[in-house]
Amino acid sequence: MPTTPASSDDQQAPPSRRELNKAATRQAITDAALELLRAKGPGNFTVEDIADAAGISRRTFFNYFGSTDAALASIVHGFLDTAIQQLRLRPASEPMLESAQAALAALADPKAVAPLAELFTLTQQSPLMAHSELEAWDHCRAQVFAVARERLAGTPGGQDELYVHALAGSIISCGKAAMEVWFSRRGPDLTAGSLTELRQLLIESIALLGTGFAPSASPSATRSS
Amino acid sequence: MPTTPASSDDQQAPPSRRELNKAATRQAITDAALELLRAKGPGNFTVEDIADAAGISRRTFFNYFGSTDAALASIVHGFLDTAIQQLRLRPASEPMLESAQAALAALADPKAVAPLAELFTLTQQSPLMAHSELEAWDHCRAQVFAVARERLAGTPGGQDELYVHALAGSIISCGKAAMEVWFSRRGPDLTAGSLTELRQLLIESIALLGTGFAPSASPSATRSS
DNA sequence: GTGCAAACTTGCACGTAGTGTAATCATGTG
DNA sequence: CACATGATTACACTACGTGCAAGTTTGCAC
Known part of the structure; x- marks a missing residue:
């Protein structure tokens, strides 16, 4: 029954600092990636470029996504x-x-x-x-x-x-x-x-x-x- | 291009030596890859392993396929x-x-x-x-x-x-x-x-x-x- | 055959991807 | 404040994929 959420991921308000930071980092990464895509075109930038633009380390990028x-x-x-x-x-x-x-x-x-x-x-x-x-x-x-x-x-x-x-x-x-x-x-x-x-x-x-x-x-x- | 005008790709018998070699190499690669997949399981072997098993160089592998x-x-x-x-x-x-x-x-x-x-x-x-x-x-x-x-x-x-x-x-x-x-x-x-x-x-x-x-x-x- | 040109293979080098690890820093909890 | 947990980072390492300049094979003309 879709009326009552049977799934476990339906937490509407756990605004813990950690979750917010993670979401913000994730967003920063996708924003940076899209911006680089606009600027340089597909295939003309590296993971390091994205991480640099997003203000994180290359390793952290891979903690969020497996590839550009x-x-x-x-x-x-x-x-x-x-x-x-x-x-x-x-x-x-x-x-x-x-x-x-x-x-x-x-x-x-x-x-x-x-x-x-x-x-x-x-x-x-x-x-x-x-x-x-x-x-x-x-x-x-x-x-x-x-x-x-x-x-x-x-x-x-x-x-x-x-x-x-x-x-x-x-x-x-x-x-x-x-x-x-x-x-x-x-x-x-x-x-x-x-x-x-x-x-x-x-x-x-x-x-x-x-x-x-x-x-x-x-x-x-x-x-x- | 020796004889045919080659407007269409329907040449049924161009068994030039080069084509045969290429086909054989290609087959050797896929055979080797499948054999390694059987033996070691997915993700547990490298391109070099395949090339080695197929009797070619790593570089040549990439002339045929872009990845395992x-x-x-x-x-x-x-x-x-x-x-x-x-x-x-x-x-x-x-x-x-x-x-x-x-x-x-x-x-x-x-x-x-x-x-x-x-x-x-x-x-x-x-x-x-x-x-x-x-x-x-x-x-x-x-x-x-x-x-x-x-x-x-x-x-x-x-x-x-x-x-x-x-x-x-x-x-x-x-x-x-x-x-x-x-x-x-x-x-x-x-x-x-x-x-x-x-x-x-x-x-x-x-x-x-x-x-x-x-x-x-x-x-x-x-x-x- | 000989010679040449095109295609194929190979080794080398280089940059990048992706991952394990351990240290460091931030956050939540008592 | 002290402590545990989780996130970020630097570092190192393997493997991927590619450009390049050789060397080798094949096709073709002479």
């Missing part, structure tokens, strides 16, 4: 984590695809996509980010899988592992596809019109899933039973 | 390349999902899955392979995308980039899901019954896609010992 990629991919993680957050807010009785649609549509928000959009534009045709980025999406897939498994535990056919795995993977793929198409069309454009198009794409991609990729489906027909 | 992961992931690449090969053999008039089903079903073959199954079992709970493996699947996704785009170029709605991207990604996700479920159920089991179950899972996962993950779809009797 991982530090930058934390942006993607943050974005996808909000997606999971949105997904968990949906009522458990709602069909999975509709929940996914709603959660994804909520992401077409300037505050959520802005960091991701910049990261994408800065690392566009560079495979340097590909590793950690694919990892981030896969991590999100695992989260969606967990939510779906939880929801479908009692429904007919919901015990089928294949169903849940395939569903979670397909949802992620469709979300990814929508983001990809949006970036290729609009680039770093964050205007209201562009975000509307993103929302449209996200909804439409899940709708394609729901209709089984029917070949003659007209776009923007988000009809579902 | 990449060398091992060539097995996954080989497997997925045969999948693409199967997919391209299907008639262009066939619906995409049916082609995918047929291509995937053809993969439930001992000769094709044996190397992959061993690799999976050897790197089961090790994230060391995750990077290159995810990359391999994504590369396959791009290939499926290319095939799908080519096929749907003239069909109604086929010009929609979103449709093609989402379709290709979902197909890959479903194939991946089927493989994952199969491994979790049967492990390195390559008996006829196990392969039949794999084929069943692959077909069923694509069928789920085709029906839009309809919740009332009758689950198959996959498990029958």
